[in-house]
Amino acid sequence: MLTLPPFEYHAPTSVEEAVALLGAHPGAKLIAGGTDILPNMKHRLLSPAHLVGLKAVRGLSDMKEEDGCLRLGAMLTIAELAKSPRVRTxxxxxxxxxxxxxGPQLREMGTLxxxxxxxxxxxYFNQTHFWRKALGFCLKKDGTVCHVxxxxxxxxxxxxxxxxxxLMTLGATVRLAGPAGGRELPIGELYVADGVANTVLRPDELVVELRLPVPEGRVLAGFQKLRVRASIDFPLLSVALAAKVEADGRVDWLRLAVTALGARPHSLGGLERFAGRRLDEPLIAELGRLAQKQCHPLGNIDVEPQWRRQMLPVLVRRALAEALTVPA
Ligand SMILES: Cc1cc2nc3c(=O)[nH]c(=O)nc-3n(C[C@H](O)[C@H](O)[C@H](O)COP(=O)(O)OP(=O)(O)OC[C@H]3O[C@@H](n4cnc5c(N)ncnc54)[C@H](O)[C@@H]3O)c2cc1C
Ligand code: SF4
Incomplete structure (x- = not known):
């Protein structure tokens, strides 16, 4: 049986108190729903002496429309997001x-x-300590080599x-709180290409809110995911697409982002070329080829990277088909 290492639990009731606790206990980690951090602690991928719980912090579970944006609190659960009629519309x-x-239980606990x-x-990392030790560890923790x-x-x-x-395709921004107050970033700028720590969050900062600009005009959006079991698994590849389309059916802007490649989600470049075009078969084929050119699945997931790469244009096509059928 995998057990948790010992730690002290803190339950702040305000964002300021949470920030102060992070500052007072170097190495402390935040815990929200715990669906990621607790299994990782059981695998001894990290052993923080202090956990700062966000459950009792006021105001982090709000969802409101304000100043042309839908504001989503960081502690909204994944289930709340999935079920919200406002988000769906x-x-x-x-x-x-x-x-x-x-899966359903994890969505009830897990947060945005x-x-x-x-x-x-x-x-090579999400394994028990025994397994990783037998391999000789790796750069992410305790080792000096990468096996990928x-x-x-x-x-x-x-x-x-x-x-x-x-969120990258929808133009979202993320608001962070820290000792010097707050800062707001486009969501893509939250991430860096370093698998050891892939966000720009400082040790005493936390995510408090997401802001999504309410679409003006006709914005179509789709999401497609490749996974082993549709009932529970992490993505082998996820593709999100959004496009603003004019009344005459021509594209104003088009965005495509892909995750489950390397350490950060990847936003495709060079999509301005599609402005003024129609979302037709030649565009879909060209977009699929571009995604294959720019995205390179690695051997960091237990499924053939070559197959995942072959699936890219398939997911792009499905995401666009979904975008065209779901009412915007
Ligand atoms: C079997 C299984 C399948 C899964 N499948 C998927 C999947 O398909 N897709 C997917 O995206 N995820 C998946 N997950 C991962 C996870 O369940 C979700 O991503 C969930 O949303 C994580 O939220 P949480 O609140 O439980 O995070 P926690 O475990 O509480 O925290 C995760 C990390 O975020 C940090 N953190 C938490 N809140 C904040 C905050 N407000 N500000 C700054 N840092 C914060 C924590 O310190 C920790 O490092 C899966 C997990 C399991 C166990
Ligand atoms: S990619 Fe995998 S094997 Fe390589 S350093 Fe990171 S966790 Fe370790």
């Missing part, structure tokens, strides 16, 4: 992603903030959070 691709995260700050995953990229000097464990690529 305004941002159907976010609903679709939320309802495909993990925890999903955004989910630790990166790797077949031979000779690699940077961990490329996979960003596996399904909400991140969706």
């Amino acid at each position: 305004l941002f159907p691709s976010l609903s679709r992603a939320a309802e495909q995260i993990a 903030g925890g999903n955004l700050c989910l630790d990166t995953r790797c077949i 990229v031979k000779g690699g000097t940077r961990c490329v464990a996979a960003a596996s959070n399904d909400t991140a690529p969706v």
